[in-house]
Amino acid sequence: MLENIEFANPQFFWLLLLLPLALAWYLFTRKKQLATLTLHSVSGFKRRSSFLSRMKPLLFVLRLLAIAALITAMARPQTKDVSTRTKSTKGIDIVMAIDVSSSMLAKDLKPNRLTALKEVAAEFIKDRVSDRIGLVVYSGESFTKTPITSDKSIVLSSLDEIRYGQLEDGTAIGMGLATSVNRLKESKAKSKVIILLTDGVNNSGFIEPATAAELAVEFGIKTYTIAIGTNGKAETPVAYNLDGSFRYAFREVEIDEDLLKSIAESTGGRYFRATDNETLSEIYEEINKLEKTEVEEIRYTNFEERFRPLALLAGGLIFMEILLRFTLFRSFV
Structure with a gap:
């Protein structure tokens, strides 16, 4: 119960040092407070110790307890209830443009490039709690898989549904980028990003x-470009087997890095190269750090005063002392 108690004026606890001094003073002056009678002999008196006389120090104990309770009340014990509310002050709208051409089924990333990308992108989406995210897929052409939305469950579900074969094969980088720009051009967000x-x-x-x-530059859209694929050759689909499955062969990895670097540089973004699963994951972590959403935390603190019970206790102890002093202990006062 006491672990949530704080004191607004703890300096008053220094007054508790007076209590030992008061106790010492009481013990020193106690005998002087009693009237004395000198007799030549007490042989005619029966010696008997009175119970009330032994209990008289109780009055002083009650007074000390009352003072201690009053000092504690002056220190103002209180409970503090803190509630917080967060408000995004700089929201970011992000569109992830994903290549779904047949080469994305290459096995240089495990189990293949597209599956590895989806796993890493899902973690990225979960981390962007305060942002809106949309998905664009492209190969020979492009389309919007998910408009920008703050509902991460929709985005994650759409990401999971991305498969090869939804579009004509090819790699239309310009189309994928243009469709992403079109998704963001009307955005009112303070920051707009394409990955x-x-x-x-x-x-x-x-x-x-x-x-x-x-177009991205005109609408103030920053673009991060990621080239995915190992250096050298990769096991890539080259034809269909009779059963409809892919036939794989090792082919040279061809990526237009100069183009991707140019897009990133002209739009204020950065270019990355992912040659394996670990590098791809690190790239998305780096982008996550680079594009930070400013969040304002508003704290509400409610104090509830707890000194009243102590003040009432002090008053009750003083009243009890006075009552006992003028009733049971009247003859000793």
């Missing part, structure tokens, strides 16, 4: 990546 991931070169679509990057 564009690809594992190839721009070979499809009717919008050039440079044109899409200019």
